[in-house]
Amino acid sequence: MKGTVKQRGNTWTYIMDIGRDPITGKRRQKTKGGFSRKKDAQAALRKIQTELDEDRFVDPSKESFSSYMEFWFTSHYQKRIKETTASSRKYLMDKHLIRENPFANKMLSKITTEDIDAFYNLKLDEEYSTSTIRKLHQLLNQAFGQSVKWKKISFNPVINADPPSVKKEEMKIWSxxxxxxxxxxxxxxxxxxxxxxxxxxxxxxxxxxxxxxxxxxxxxxxxxxxxxxxxxxxxxxxxxxxxxxxxxxxxxxxxxxxxxxxxxxxxxxxxxxxxxxxxxxxxxxxxxxxxxxxxxxxxxxxxxxxxxxxxxxFHDIRHTHASVLISEGVDIVKVQTRLGHSKPSITLEHYAHMMPNQDDEVADIFHNALQKSR
Structure with a gap:
């Protein structure tokens, strides 16, 4: 990468070619002035050159959070998910992350973990479900994670944020x-x-x-x-x-x-x-x-x-079906296959509390095994 130092009045300025924008393809330059001495400007320029050589340089984005989100969603995110998922996520983004977000117009590179935690608390105060807030957390994490990859910011502030745990709705089933x-x-x-x-x-x-x-x-x-x-x-x-x-x-x-x-x-x-x-x-x-x-x-x-x-x-009819199978001792993997869950662990997470209590039987099995060995 090429760089130069120039005198402007009584101060010095460095100009560094930092390559092309990975999204737009346009040539980018990094410029900073106000150095009282030429050698200070040269030292700052060498620092950027080293970061570029080691692929560590990040030029903080000056675009607003909302404009970045719009671009990220349409150019990247929605192309990688189902149309129905994109529709629901777009609604969440427009309502909560753009229209009703205190940091919507803040510079992307200035948003902190504290901003994001305050946003989660705001949504809790507005009595939105923990499930909705977790979905917003996932959106934010993916959006900021991509901005790190695009070198718009140096760190993803969502990583250390603390979203609320999902409170599961009580499962109702029919007799x-x-x-x-x-x-x-x-x-x-x-x-x-x-x-x-x-x-x-x-x-x-x-x-x-x-x-x-x-x-x-x-x-x-x-x-x-x-x-x-x-x-x-x-x-x-x-x-x-x-x-x-x-x-x-x-x-x-x-x-x-x-x-x-x-x-x-x-x-x-x-x-x-x-x-x-x-x-x-x-x-x-x-x-x-x-x-x-x-x-x-x-x-x-x-x-x-x-x-x-x-x-x-209506979804509780599905829970009713599963609960009957489990109460009748059907193997959890067979229940998972019938319901179409991606993993048995998901089925267990939903219905473990319905599994027949076999603690006494397990105790007997262990005791009988020891008796036979003697």
Whole structure:
């Protein structure tokens, strides 16, 4: 890299070519003046030359945090994640990190760990969930981490920040009696099959609403889960890829579910003939179009009230399915595979408290082993 020292009036200034911007490709120079002696300017120049040679030089960015975030998100981050994830993260960034952030207009290179901790405390005071704050923490960590790689800052201030631990919502599940009451109450409802499959398979809501008839293998009695229905702002409902690689799976189903699916398919075929060209062959709903998840949730709430069962979230149906399997002694790895969790540890994290207490049995096994050795 080339550098020079020049006299300007009674002081000295160094000018150093520091290469091209890794993002824009434009040539960059570092200039600093006000040195009273030429040798002081030369010493400062040599220091920068050494840092450049050792790849340690960072020219602190003068751009604002908000402008950097916008650029980082659109040019880098959103290209590496699912469209549905990008949509939700963009909302979080715009609302919390740009519009409602005390350091949004502060220079990127001036933001400290103290600023970030104060931001987390502000969000706690505003009564946002710890889960939301952790997501903001992840966004900040990735954004600042990339700015270090781009040599806009020398250190990621998020590393030493202290986000709150996630407080998990209490898991609500139905008893066997409540499952029966709910299913009996919703017979004849348009969404009956959706609820029936949810209870007996533990599938996620998006996975259920993204099913196509080609995913049902009537001969092998399995459902192949290959996509999910998601909402993307300004675009509506779209089929998207699954949450993880392990989410793509086959779920075995019983004969009575096969029978229910075939009956539903026959009804749908009748609808198709009746509607003709107005029928849209999308998935397993009454008229072929996507089911609106909001309608499903409204129906579920109404049925819970009329059936007098514990009001739970749709996702808690999945928890109910898992809890029944675990309480019946099904191996945790088999439960993980059925639910589509990426690792058994995730299944254990969610449902360890439901595992049958086998401490007494373990004690007996150890005692009997010692007795046999004597």
């Amino acid at each position: 066997f009696g409540e499952i029966d009451s709910f299913l009996n109450q919703c017979k004849g409802e348009r969404h009956y099959l959706t609820f029936l499959l949810a209870i007996y398979t533990g599938m996620r809501k998006g996975e259920l609403l993204g099913l196509k008839w080609s995913d049902i293998d009537f001969e092998k009695k399995v459902i192949r889960i290959q996509r999910s229905l998601s909402y993307i702002p300004n675009k509506g409902y779209r089929l998207s890829t699954l949450k993880t690689k392990k989410s793509k799976r086959q779920v075995p189903i019983q004969d009575f579910l096969i029978k229910a699916l075939k009956a539903h398919k026959d009804r749908q075929e009748t609808q198709r003939k009746r509607l003709g060209e107005h029928y849209q062959d999308q998935n397993c709903t009454e008229i072929g179009t996507f089911q609106d998840p909001r309608n499903v949730l409204r129906v579920m709430k109404r049925i819970c009230e009329s059936a007098n069962v514990t009001p739970i979230r």
